[in-house]
Amino acid sequence: MSSFLHQRPIQNPFSNGYPISPRSSSTSQRPVSIFSPTGIIILLSLTLIIGVLAPWSGMPQSIFSNSKMPSSPISKWRAYSLAESASFVAKNGTIIACVVSHPYLPSLNNWLISITRQKHQKKVLVIAEDYATLDKVNEKWPGHAVLVPPALDSQTAHKFASQGFLNFTARRPRHLLQILELGYNVMYNDVDMVWLGDPFPYMEGNHDVYFTDDMTAVRPKQCYDVLAMQE
Numbered sequence: 001m002s003s004f005l006h007q008r009p010i011q012n013p014f015s016n017g018y019p020i021s022p023r024s025s026s027t028s029q030r031p032v033s034i035f036s037p038t039g040i041i042i043l044l045s046l047t048l049i050i051g052v053l054a055p056w057s058g059m060p061q062s063i064f065s066n067s068k069m070p071s072s073p074i075s076k077w078r079a080y081s082l083a084e085s086a087s088f089v090a091k092n093g094t095i096i097a098c099v100v101s102h103p104y105l106p107s108l109n110n111w112l113i114s115i116t117r118q119k120h121q122k123k124v125l126v127i128a129e130d131y132a133t134l135d136k137v138n139e140k141w142p143g144h145a146v147l148v149p150p151a152l153d154s155q156t157a158h159k160f161a162s163q164g165f166l167n168f169t170a171r172r173p174r175h176l177l178q179i180l181e182l183g184y185n186v187m188y189n190d191v192d193m194v195w196l197g198d199p200f201p202y203m204e205g206n207h208d209v210y211f212t213d214d215m216t217a218v219r220p221k222q223c224y225d226v227l228a229m230q231e
Helices: 022-028 037-056 082-089 102-117 131-140 163-169 172-181
Strands: 094-100 124-128 145-147 185-189 209-211 226-229
Touching: 082 124, 082 145, 082 172, 094 102, 094 172, 102 124, 102 131, 124 131, 131 145, 172 185
Parallel strands: 094 124, 094 185, 124 145
Antiparallel strands: 185 226, 209 226
16 A cells, blocks of 8 residues: 555745746846837936936035034134135135025025036035034035124024014125125125026126126115125
């Protein structure tokens, strides 16, 4: 009776009971041509990814958040002077300046993206109005931020035309005058705007001041997002 006993072969549970035909296997391993629909989609995807990431090269990424910063000891940047910072960032005697307080760091980040696309970010000087902004910018982008005392409240976002807003903006002409007195040309930008192109080719001729023109009548107290002055 033992002669009728036999052992049933053990099936591999991970084996494929329906092997792929040689024709199907060769088809799956065939390389994808870049001129095929699949290849074109891959190329377009890569182009889109590079187009999004390329403007960030050479500068910090997403470092300017609106979160509160913990208190920290006095850093070396507290003694960093306007003359030192201007000398560090100036390129061909020109500085791109902005004035920023901590609540507007996200706007600063967005503005810097647009400037980086035009390859002018190395001449940017962030004039911080509070120590939180000074330390945050210089922590990730050393040397590109300076504070001209006195420092303001780091967490207050003033409404437009409020007294706090007017006190904040009234300091800007003094900052720009000091940069001019140091012997530099200066372009001032608000950070609630972006560059769609390089503005410098439009500054032709020998003039003292350049203003943006949005085709509106000039008011007695005109507010400009872009202002350029030559020393």
